[in-house]
Amino acid sequence: MIWKEKLALSLSKVIEKDMEFSKIEQLIEKPKNDDFGDLAFPCFTLAKKEKKSPHLIAKEISGKLNSSDYEKIEAVGGYINIFLKKKTVAKKIIHEIIKKKDKYGSQNKGKGARITIDMSSPNIAKPFSMGHLRSTVIGHSLSLIIEKFGFKPVKINYIGDWGTQFGKLITAYKLWGNEEKVKRQPIQELLTLYVQFHEKAETHPKLVEEGRQWFKKLEEGDKEALSLWKWFRDESLKEFFRIYKLLNVSFDSYAGEAFYNDKMDQVVEKLEETGLLVESDHAKVVPLPGEDLPPCLIKKSDGATLYATRDLAAAIYRKHQYDFKKSLYVVGNEQTLHFKQLKSVLKKMGYAWSDQMDHVPFGMILKDGKKMSTRKGKVILLEEVLTESIKLALRNIEEKNPNLLEKKETAKKVGVGAVIFHDLKNFRMNDIEFSLPDMLRFEGETGPYVQYTYARASSILKKGKIPLSEEAELSSLDWKCEWKLVKKLAEFPAAVQKSLELYDPSQIAKYAIDLAQAFNAYYGEVKILAETEGKQARLAVVYSVTIVLQESLRLLGIEAPEEM
Numbered sequence: 118m119i120w121k122e123k124l125a126l127s128l129s130k131v132i133e134k135d136m137e138f139s140k141i142e143q144l145i146e147k148p149k150n151d152d153f154g155d156l157a158f159p160c161f162t163l164a165k166k167e168k169k170s171p172h173l174i175a176k177e178i179s180g181k182l183n184s185s186d187y188e189k190i191e192a193v194g195g196y197i198n199i200f201l202k203k204k205t206v207a208k209k210i211i212h213e214i215i216k217k218k219d220k221y222g223s224q225n226k227g228k229g230a231r232i233t234i235d236m237s238s239p240n241i242a243k244p245f246s247m248g249h250l251r252s253t254v255i256g257h258s259l260s261l262i263i264e265k266f267g268f269k270p271v272k273i274n275y276i277g278d279w280g281t282q283f284g285k286l287i288t289a290y291k292l293w294g295n296e297e298k299v300k301r302q303p304i305q306e307l308l309t310l311y312v313q314f315h316e317k318a319e320t321h322p323k324l325v326e327e328g329r330q331w332f333k334k335l336e337e338g339d340k341e342a343l344s345l346w347k348w349f350r351d352e353s354l355k356e357f358f359r360i361y362k363l364l365n366v367s368f369d370s371y372a373g374e375a376f377y378n379d380k381m382d383q384v385v386e387k388l389e390e391t392g393l394l395v396e397s398d399h400a401k402v403v404p405l406p407g408e409d410l411p412p413c414l415i416k417k418s419d420g421a422t423l424y425a426t427r428d429l430a431a432a433i434y435r436k437h438q439y440d441f442k443k444s445l446y447v448v449g450n451e452q453t454l455h456f457k458q459l460k461s462v463l464k465k466m467g468y469a470w471s472d473q474m475d476h477v478p479f480g481m482i483l484k485d486g487k488k489m490s491t492r493k494g495k496v497i498l499l500e501e502v503l504t505e506s507i508k509l510a511l512r513n514i515e516e517k518n519p520n521l522l523e524k525k526e527t528a529k530k531v532g533v534g535a536v537i538f539h540d541l542k543n544f545r546m547n548d549i550e551f552s553l554p555d556m557l558r559f560e561g562e563t564g565p566y567v568q569y570t571y572a573r574a575s576s577i578l579k580k581g582k583i584p585l586s587e588e589a590e591l592s593s594l595d596w597k598c599e600w601k602l603v604k605k606l607a608e609f610p611a612a613v614q615k616s617l618e619l620y621d622p623s624q625i626a627k628y629a630i631d632l633a634q635a636f637n638a639y640y641g642e643v644k645i646l647a648e649t650e651g652k653q654a655r656l657a658v659v660y661s662v663t664i665v666l667q668e669s670l671r672l673l674g675i676e677a678p679e680e681m
């Protein structure tokens with residue numbers, strides 16, 4: 118907030134004992150209760166230094182501040198309470214929002230520099246899991262936030278389309294598979310085969326060996342293996358695309374694991390040349406003792422390459438291809454060690470840019486306190502969750518607003534919005550216990566609540582029928598009832614800024630809830646459309662609220678219907 122900085126500056130001029138500007142700024146609080154002003158400066162630290170009572174200090178300093186800068190300055194209980202000039206501040210904020218519209222809070226920090234975001238990255242022939250949903254929605258929101266700050270996001274879907282599981286799958290398909298079934302419900306059928314393979318393999322170890330053989334054939338380019346692989350891949354992608362369409366997410370690249378098949382040899386060669394590669398138990402590893410990390414496995418004893426090898430090749434390729442300023446990996450926190458190893462190995466290889474790589478981890482979705490496992494078939498199918506949510510939204514609309522024109526379209530926006538918001542409202546590192554009723558809740562701190570507030574505000578604007586520009590007449594209000602709301606609106610730029618610094622969309626989600634609540638309180642208190650002097654100013658506030666709510670939702674990847 119600018120006023121905080123301004124106050125800190127004035128304080129730094131009148132405080133005699135030396136105290137750094139940043140320390141002063143840090144001490145300034147925003148009182149919860151408006152009776153104690155808009156900003157407050159506690160004098161306890163200074164009192165200790167000067168061996169005087171905090172109250173006396175507060176009085177002394179407040180006497181020296183320029184009183185004409187503020188509506189009121191008070192010294193109470195060791196605090197200096199500052200009351201801002203409501204009219205001046207409110208006008209400035211409201212005019213700024215109306216002028217900038219969806220650019221309010223934007224900054225050109227990035228100047229077009231690229232940031233790659235490794236996100237979503239589901240595995241072929243396996244269901245799109247809740248974890249992949251998290252990566253998708255967090256990554257998508259981050260891409261929008263990054264863009265708001267003038268960077269160019271490059272969204273990369275690093276599809277899991279290679280690995281030993283394809284050997285197992287081919288084995289299972291050849292033994293028990295049915296072409297028709299796979300075509301009808303590819304992922305479900307492939308998952309069934311995969312689970313069946315693991316069940317049977319427990320008592321038939323020969324199956325494991327057969328799976329290994331098939332994977333070897335695949336790596337060697339065997340025709341049959343390759344064509345089955347390609348088929349599984351295409352069918353799976355079709356399903357994933359349905360989900361992306363529902364979520365409104367697109368990607369700039371789908372270069373998955375297989376894309377790097379011909380790019381790993383160079384990495385291994387370079388590791389060998391630089392003497393980083395060491396034999397251990399017939400496998401090749403890069404030891405990382407200095408970093409206190411376990412060795413990074415590069416090649417298995419049978420010559421097969423590994424997850425880390427591919428990620429090394431991918432990181433190098435991305436640097437060449439995109440010349441990124443930052444390279445983000447939105448991947449679950451269970452892979453933290455992997456990304457630490459990855460960065461360390463790249464650093465040892467002499468790539469200073471490894472410092473630009475950031476793993477953006479997130480917590481797990483638990484079922485009854487436990488992680489869900491694909492191998493045992495214990496997964497929740499995301500598409501079902503989304504469809505269920507949309508159905509529920511449609512039922513709500515039919516009950517509450519049966520005459521709405523675009524019912525289906527709106528239900529999609531609301532149902533999907535509920536699922537996305539449910540994920541993004543918590544700090545990304547928190548684990549989330551899966552609960553369908555919770556995800557499909559439309560009241561309380563939810564996406565539909567924010568969307569509903571936006572629709573309500575939009576409808577008031579329509580009824581108000583006053584064109585609002587950045588010159589809107591705002592002088593006829595005393596801004597007492599609007600004050601809380603105006604202060605919330607002023608906090609938006611700081612909230613987006615924080616979401617960028619922490620790579621954390623929940624900063625915006627929480628902000629949107631607060632703003633929606635502040636607006637609904639205002640709506641309950643004030644007759645916005647009353648034909649009094651302040652009508653235009655009140656509508657200008659409502660207009661600002663719609664702008665900021667819509668932009669908050671947009672940054673989360675959620676649509677805001679005008680009516681619902």
Ligand code: ARG
Pocket residue numbers: 235238239240275276277428446448
């Ligand atoms: N496909 C992986 C999984 O589902 C995630 C890939 C993450 N990205 C990466 N570059 N390793 O666990």
